[in-house]
Amino acid sequence: MFFFALIVLCLLSLPSEAMAEWNVQVFTGYSQTKLKSLNVKQLQQRSFIPPRVGGSPDVLGGPISGVSVEWRIRPRFSLMLKTSFWEGRSTAIEESEILFQDFGIVPFTATRTTRISFNEYALHGRYHLLDEPKKKRFYVDIGLFSLIKVNYREDFNYVFDNGNQQFLRNILSRAESEGGYMLEWGFGGDYYLTTWFAVGMDAIYRMGKTRQLFYKSFRHTFLERDAVDDAVGIDRSIPQPGDPVTYVDENNFRRTLEIDLSGWELTTSIRFFF
Numbered sequence: 001m002f003f004f005a006l007i008v009l010c011l012l013s014l015p016s017e018a019m020a021e022w023n024v025q026v027f028t029g030y031s032q033t034k035l036k037s038l039n040v041k042q043l044q045q046r047s048f049i050p051p052r053v054g055g056s057p058d059v060l061g062g063p064i065s066g067v068s069v070e071w072r073i074r075p076r077f078s079l080m081l082k083t084s085f086w087e088g089r090s091t092a093i094e095e096s097e098i099l100f101q102d103f104g105i106v107p108f109t110a111t112r113t114t115r116i117s118f119n120e121y122a123l124h125g126r127y128h129l130l131d132e133p134k135k136k137r138f139y140v141d142i143g144l145f146s147l148i149k150v151n152y153r154e155d156f157n158y159v160f161d162n163g164n165q166q167f168l169r170n171i172l173s174r175a176e177s178e179g180g181y182m183l184e185w186g187f188g189g190d191y192y193l194t195t196w197f198a199v200g201m202d203a204i205y206r207m208g209k210t211r212q213l214f215y216k217s218f219r220h221t222f223l224e225r226d227a228v229d230d231a232v233g234i235d236r237s238i239p240q241p242g243d244p245v246t247y248v249d250e251n252n253f254r255r256t257l258e259i260d261l262s263g264w265e266l267t268t269s270i271r272f273f274f
Helices: 002-012 036-040
Strands: 022-033 062-074 077-099 105-132 136-161 166-177 180-192 197-210 213-220 246-248 254-256 263-273
Touching: 022 077, 022 197, 062 105, 077 136, 105 180, 136 197
Parallel strands: none
Antiparallel strands: 022 062, 022 263, 062 077, 077 105, 105 136, 136 166, 136 180, 166 213, 180 197, 197 263, 246 254
8 A cells, every 4th residue: 555655646746847857677696595584494395205315405596587667756866666576496406215115225326406587676766966958867765565486396206126117206396475675875977879779787785585485286106105204295394385384493492484575686777778
């Protein structure tokens, strides 16, 4: 509601000549999101269905891309609507031996792949410290509203090899957050190559975290006759759709996973003026 009220208020206050001054920006760059609880807690948990695999590398920053639309509503102030996308990944591989079906002890390879993606929808305000029309500009960027939607996916893929035949088993889980809110601030600028086209750079620091992640789906393909301890689905600890994503902390308490999204975002862009 605040978001729409602010838009309406700004539009009603516009001088008529300012309505035509707007631009579209396409940007790409690098997001250095901390992801502290994900990296320190969740990725260090080993799968509860044996054979257990865990201790995954940290999900580090990665490429970010997006598009924005900016309206100049005052000589030194503009509003910007922005959407962006970022995805990170971590993979761990473990090889060992385990009892499997009637084949006795057989070697296995287990691969754990964790993917996490962020979609941002934001409203920013920009105050222009330097503005030479159709030449260059430099501005301070302040996030007025930012909503983050997070998708979390974790796959465990197992290959059991009895020498003559390979058996594939997996665990596939999908989770999603209700959203997360961010505080954002930074600076940036544009250099005009023509009267209607410019290149730019922005540096934004973002602070916030996701809300709880809840499973959208969780399934595994282990069978009762696999003879893998607790892998059958008889184990009532297997998450169900709607359950929160959790981890076990150092005190052996189960905690819900909330992911720290704080960190720098550095982007370059091309901008088309209309």
